[in-house]
Amino acid sequence: MVEFTGEHRTWQAAAREFAEREIRPISLERDQITDPAATFDWEIIKKGSRLGFRTAAVPTEWGGGGLDFVGQALVMAELARGDAAITKTFSQCWKWSHLIAAACTADQRRRFLEPFLNDDTYLLGKGGTELHAGSDNRMPPDDPDAGWMMSAERDGDEWILNGRKHYIANGSVGTLFFIDTRTDPSVRLSEGTTLFLVPSDSPGFRVGTVYDKVGWRFYQNAELIFEDCRVPHANVVGEVNRGVAARAGDxxxxxxxxxxxxxxxxxxxxxxxxxxxxxxxxxxxxxxxxxxxxxxxxxxxxxxxxxxxxxxxxxxxxxxxxxxxxxxxxxxxxxxxxxxxxxxxxxxxxxxxxxxxxxxxxxxxxxxxxxxxxxxxxxxxxxxxxxx
Ligand SMILES: Cc1cc2nc3c(=O)[nH]c(=O)nc-3n(C[C@H](O)[C@H](O)[C@H](O)COP(=O)(O)OP(=O)(O)OC[C@H]3O[C@@H](n4cnc5c(N)ncnc54)[C@H](O)[C@@H]3O)c2cc1C
Structure with missing residues (x-):
């Protein structure tokens, strides 16, 4: 039997009220908009963010809500009674904000976690999936030919990224993405990949197709395109060629x-x-x-x-x-x-x-x-x- 604390109950009540008062009234209307890029609504995100739902999973020592897993599950279940896709837009940020807190350097936290905490429209995403790399990223066979292949080449203090990511959540609305690249194609995924923090205003980055899904229509899934996209070496998460291990704290x-x-x-x-x-x-x-x-x-x-x-x-x-x-x-x-x-x-x-x-x-x-x-x-x- 799981015990809920007073704090859990407070979060739960706030989520229930927000779902009832704000999410439910717009859920079906947003779902039925034909253009998949137009289903999104910044107002609901800003309102939810002001109540702490966007930043709920960031540890309190970094200025977030510090919700534990039980609390996170309570909040998500309540929000999702209103709309699964709106809920997922918030909780997608929980995973990756936690990764910034857990795996990034002090400099990276200052450059990315602080603005994330202070801007109601700052959304996060992560790009792994490519045209020929889906399930192989999740359960990689021991084979250098499997997994993401997007390239990243070092050029002095910068890296040059080339390739495309598919189906990326918060893709067309995200401010910052964790991006998986292949920096050594001669070895398997766990040994030859590097994880980068890529802000959406990086030169050479753009959003391609916004995917037209049958469900979760509010949730934006997009193609991310990298054409000689330059990111500083300071944006590598963990070590070069150890991108998978960098996520160990996630x-x-x-x-x-x-x-x-x-x-x-x-x-x-x-x-x-x-x-x-x-x-x-x-x-x-x-x-x-x-x-x-x-x-x-x-x-x-x-x-x-x-x-x-x-x-x-x-x-x-x-x-x-x-x-x-x-x-x-x-x-x-x-x-x-x-x-x-x-x-x-x-x-x-x-x-x-x-x-x-x-x-x-x-x-x-x-x-x-x-x-x-x-x-x-x-x-x-x-x-x-x-x-x-
Ligand atoms: C709503 C949504 C949000 C998403 N968000 C993100 C995101 O934010 N970031 C991101 O990187 N990706 C994201 N994805 C992509 C998602 O992770 C991939 O779609 C998923 O990994 C499956 O890959 P695939 O579509 O290429 O299917 P495939 O890998 O081509 O699989 C096709 C079928 O074959 C089966 N299959 C494949 N390999 C095996 C095997 N070895 N053994 C048994 N069966 C197998 C699969 O189970 C499936 O039934 C998202 C997808 C959706 C639909």
Whole structure:
């Protein structure tokens, strides 16, 4: 049983109110904007940032909210009841701001963490994926030909970066990106890559395609293009050719927890919708909630949602205690759960379930994204490897 502190409860209440008052009213409207680059809304980001949601995971000694994993999961689940994609825009910053705090030099923290903390529009991202390097970055085979290949060549006190990154979260709105490059293509990923901090105003950097996703539409995913992009040597994170090791102090396990906590919020939203509809809709001479077939669906939704919540908070508490063993399994379970629960909600809504003005099918489209981040075959294999 996970114990929540008074501080956790304060954050949770603030997140609930923000989701209810600010996120929910704009969620569907933003989702339905056709142009993927126009779904984004700076106002909601600024408002959430002023409440501390953008900087919540930065340790207090560096001036952030200092939320532990249990607190982060609580906040994300509440925000995601309003909208998963808006939540993810904030929590994407949590991972990488934590990495700045954990792995960067004092000079880098001064140049990047301080402005991040002081600017409500300063968003973070990380670019690893390339056209021919997706799953191989996550579970690299022992092969020099696998993994990201974007080049970085040293030129005096600078490095020259060339290549493209795909599907990068916060790509078109980010101020600063962690970028994975291949600085020694003759060896495997863990030995021949260098991680750079690349501000979006670096010469030779530009944003390409903004991707048009079926779900999480508010969340900006973009192509990042580097054409003789120059960054100072002082922006190398950790050591040259040790880019993977530089992330050792990061919160990659948080990424798994994050997706599970957001799934809890989406399941809560689906449950709420399903109950309201089942109580309000009459068919067969009674409210449909009185039909056993509907009760069975509600029962399954409730059981799965509560199981996911329990697993998520147990895993968050374990992660706070330094044990991240179950994180990937949690993420896989979150994928299956969020997809099943949102489908059952759609089913309970009958025809309304597929009408675009209801927000029911939006949850199904949002849930589809989990497979491509959290629960594909590679992530399932990783969960087993954690046991071996
Ligand atoms: C919403 C969203 C946000 C994203 N954000 C970022 C980001 O911020 N930064 C970033 O760098 N990337 C990001 N990505 C990219 C994401 O990390 C990749 O899409 C993911 O790694 C999968 O790579 P891929 O799309 O190339 O699929 P592929 O690697 O081509 O995989 C295709 C299929 O083959 C399976 N497969 C591949 N290799 C194996 C194997 N060895 N064994 C078994 N099955 C295998 C996969 O499971 C999958 O089912 C994002 C993607 C999405 C959808």
């Amino acid at each position: 919160t990659s396990e948080f990424g798994d927890l994050e997706l599970a906590a957001i799934a809890v919020g989406v399941c809560d939203a689906a449950m709420e919708m399903a109950l309201a509809h089942a109580r309000g809709r009459r068919q067969g001479g009674k409210q449909i909630v009185e039909h056993q077939a509907i009760q069975l669906k509600l029962s399954e939704m409730h059981t799965l949602t509560e199981a996911l919540r329990a697993f998520t908070f147990r895993t968050a508490a374990e992660a706070d205690a330094g044990d991240a063993r179950n994180n990937v399994a949690l993420m896989n379970f979150a994928t299956d759960t969020v997809q099943r629960v949102t489908h059952l909600n759609m089913d309970i809504h009958g025809a309304l379930g597929v009408m675009r003005d209801q927000g029911v099918e939006k949850l199904v489209r949002d849930a589809a994204i989990w497979t491509h981040l959290a629960g594909d075959s590679v992530q399932r294999l990783k969960a087993v490897r954690n046991l071996l």
